[in-house]
Amino acid sequence: AQSVTQPDIHITVSEGASLELRCNYSYGATPYLFWYVQSPGQGLQLLLKYFSGDTLVQGIKGFEAEFKRSQSSFNLRKPSVHWSDAAEYFCAVAMNRDDKIIFGKGTRLHILP
Amino acid sequence: DAGITQSPRHKVTETGTPVTLRCHQTENHRYMYWYRQDPGHGLRLIHYSYGVKDTDKGEVSDGYSVSRSKTEDFLLTLESATSSQTSVYFCASSAGQQETQYFGPGTRLLVL
Numbered sequence: 001a002q003s004v005t006q007p008d009i010h011i012t013v014s015e016g017a018s019l020e021l022r023c024n025y026s027y028g029a030t031p032y033l034f035w036y037v038q039s040p041g042q043g044l045q046l047l048l049k050y051f052s053g054d055t056l057v058q059g060i061k062g063f064e065a066e067f068k069r070s071q072s073s074f075n076l077r078k079p080s081v082h083w084s085d086a087a088e089y090f091c092a093v094a095m096n097r098d099d100k101i102i103f104g105k106g107t108r109l110h111i112l113p
Numbered sequence: 114d115a116g117i118t119q120s121p122r123h124k125v126t127e128t129g130t131p132v133t134l135r136c137h138q139t140e141n142h143r144y145m146y147w148y149r150q151d152p153g154h155g156l157r158l159i160h161y162s163y164g165v166k167d168t169d170k171g172e173v174s175d176g177y178s179v180s181r182s183k184t185e186d187f188l189l190t191l192e193s194a195t196s197s198q199t200s201v202y203f204c205a206s207s208a209g210q211q212e213t214q215y216f217g218p219g220t221r222l223l224v225l
Contacts, residue, residue: 032211034213036214041219042218042219043203043205043216043217043218043219044156044203044205044214044216045216046213046214049213051211090155090156094210094211097210097211098210099210100158100161100171100210101210101211101214102158103148103155103156103157104155105153105154105155106155106156
């Protein structure tokens, strides 16, 4: 069965520092990959998604993610974080067009001033 | 942003009582979803719908039922609420199964 792992439950970075959030999935096929963000007290919002093509995808709010098939990873990056980026981030995966999307357990990002 | 609302936003109920949560979307999306969010578990799919009167179970469907009589409305019912169903419930909708899901603001349910 498909699964998605976010190894880091919490991450703390200083404002202005770079960020990388990890996401790994278990399955051999080329999956549909998503990153969502949840600000406190709100629902989730899509940051970016990858279906095919260029393995580096750009999203909203200055985020990007890179699909690496050899590592079964889809890590989220941002070159310089802002205090407003403090939130919980969810990676999500569907193994093919007909599969349901499975969400990871989330990584909570804390920003130091 | 897609117009998706949930009601009620907060509810306190007692064990054994039935509870119905409502999700309403104005985007004419075909797919609708109910998730629960709990610390340490992330988001888990309860049920989803792929059209009017077409629904299917998700990962944690026991104790829950759903109904979709109109494209815009998706109801989640807890037939007999238990304390383990205390959670935050999110509804989402999407045009297609792998399309962007748009989430509602959530319903915080406390079962005493």
